[in-house]
Amino acid sequence: MMSRIVGIDLGTTNSLVAYVDERTGLPVVIPDGEGRRLLPSIVGFTPDGIVVGEAARRQLARRPADTVYSVKRLMGRGWEDLKDELRYFPFKVLAGEGVVKLAVGGREVTPPEVSAIVLRALKERAEAHFGEPIEQAVVTVPAYFNDSQRQATKDAGRIAGLDVVRIVNEPTAASLAYGLHRLGQGVIAVYDLGGGTFDVSILRVKDGIFEVLATNGDTHLGGDDFDRVLMLWLLEDIQARHHAQLDRDCIDLARDNEFMQELRLAAEAAKIRLSTEERTTLTLPLAGFTYHRVITRAEIERLLEPLVARTLGPCRKALADAGLTPAEIDQVVLVGGSTRVPLVRKRVQELFAKTPHSQLNPDEVVALGAAVQAQILAGGIKDMLLLDVTPLSLGIETLGGIVSVLIPRNTTIPTSAREMYTTSVDGQTVVDMHVVQGERELVKDNRSLARFELRGIDPMPAGMPKIEVTFLIDANGILQVQAREQRTGKAASIEVKPTYGLTDADVERMVEDSFTYAEADVETRLLIETRNEADTVLTHVGRALRQAGPLLEAGERQTIERAVAALREAREGKDRDAIRERTTDLNHATEHLAEVMMDAALKGALGTRRANEIMTSKAEAPPSSGDRR
């Protein structure tokens, strides 16, 4: 038995770590100290250090410029790929050399470094669980991730001090989790719609072999896009309905980062509620008034329809590549949080004409599958084997910017391809090669992966050297290149310049940096959380005063303002207990204000949500207070 390997789902929205329990043989998710299974994939950069997960999520609306979410969408990508999307991110993204960089918390970091922070938190979670160091992990990626995106994920592992022993495709990982007990033999389709990416994989399951027949997808389509269309629709609605107030106060909501974050979170929450309810009310406090909106299932479905429709094309292509019709699919499995949306289920059911499986929690199934794969690699499971494919064709640029394919998409991996090349000029000692990935005929329409230089070729007349170049895609779906000049038997050296990746030297430096910018220690983290809590209360009280202030007596108002000032002062210090006490004081001082808000809300003068927020902002309020309304 080798050392322990954990399975990690590094998601757009949430990340998880899981392992296979030796006694039961079943994969289980490792919770944190407070029993939480999902770690929000959010990293907050504060002057005091870095916070990750729930703590970072809580500061999303308050520190939008320094809180990074959905970084997976940026992994292995360049400025050109992202420029249409970047304006929706409240944090600053810079065009780097190939890879983009984020300017947050007064420094520049790359997407793999941010992902590494999430990975390290999961690593620590697992270490706390087992009481031993964890150094190896299987990490999942969307099946449709290209080579750069996979490499970026591996780099993130290295920066986090984890040896990523295998990159596994998310839909196939899910099939392993299901395959353990729930699937019989046959052909299955895995429909995986997550926070930021969509994948579909068709597999044949037979005698413990999970053979992927075809895969397709869209690495830029997921729940984030659902939130965005709803958010933009709401923004328009707010502007249309409240333009008088907004114009009067010269407010441009679209430019207000904090507001846009709150709107995004409110839209996400409404979307989630509408998966189980037919209608929901969205309430959003704004300066001087409250925005109310009843949203119906039908309304959101009208907004989501075009996005859901975009998933069907890849499904049909995967079927065509597998040489199958929908009727030949025996079972359909739903994976990813976005498959909770009823419209998604409906469309999938229509396409395959069968009721999809969703018994396993769609948020957890990928991590569970990663744990199964980890156990296979550790030698703990011997009867299951996953045969995956490379999602995109791999080729080389030839004359006229045309791609010559060496390895077609949906080729089972590991795989290799060999080609012979020669020189075109007498005495040429260096040959340039440009490797691209994608399905289009022209190089410019495909993904540039890397440029290689074959050096050290003996000077010979043009056309004489016979250089054998071997492309090898390993079991992670990552390309390796070898070259050899056959006449002399000399291995030509290869210099790889990844187009959208980090060099080994970059990664080394980031590993070093990651120690310098270590995550805030426990004390600091608690301090940051306490401050965050204080900030939340301060924000809410500030709003409540603006809205309901005139309804209070002058004396009460003064008491509250004094409590506010006291908390503000404490907040600047490092005394956690003092901050907590002042927060409690302020909560007490505003009890009556909360009631006033509540009454006003009941009379319809103010938003119910506002009053509600006052209540919930009373951190750890006694249970009775929750029942007061």
Added chain:
Amino acid sequence: MSDFFEVFGLRRTLAIDGAALQRRFYELSRQWHPDFHQAASAEAQARALQESAHVNAAYRALRDPLARVEYLIRLEAGRATKEGATLKPKAPPALLAEMFEIQEALEEAKAGALDEAARATLSAQRDALQARMSETEVQITGPLSQAWDAAAPTARPAALKALEEALATRAYLRTVIDDLANVLEEAGDNETSGSESSRDATASPGRPERVGGMGGHIGAPHQ
């Protein structure tokens, strides 16, 4: 390294039992897949990676009857790589006149707008070519393949040549059909149809040059 037929313990025949091939593929995968060699030495891991890649490539080449023929031709010609394929797309002699007409119509269509009548003609021609291509494929995987399997050693070159010519015809038809589809703006699924014949290109100065001129094999496994 062993050739793809040898990988599966097969003779160089084109009639292959698909179910048996799959069974053997799964067995070999269990033997060589890197998943089962994680604890091995670096050397043994590298070997497993090579073997497993070879098994996968072999299965891909043999499971599809057309890809199988292409591989056989390459193998018999003694080429381990795909380069320098002699399988230049070639117009079937019987169709030359018709092809000339289609090419002309294609040129016109590319130059200007396509009226309804022209569109209908091209569309009908494409359907006819599609049918002919299917016919050619049936010929290749049927009688021509059987002829190879049955041929005495002296008759093999002729059997191979017949296969080669039929494949060249198919490659040509495929290219024209793709062109027609493009012109008819039905390129939507062309992009995913697995056709690579139309994008093979000769290498040239500035770019690495492929040995043997005309780059690339023709017609990827058509699935």
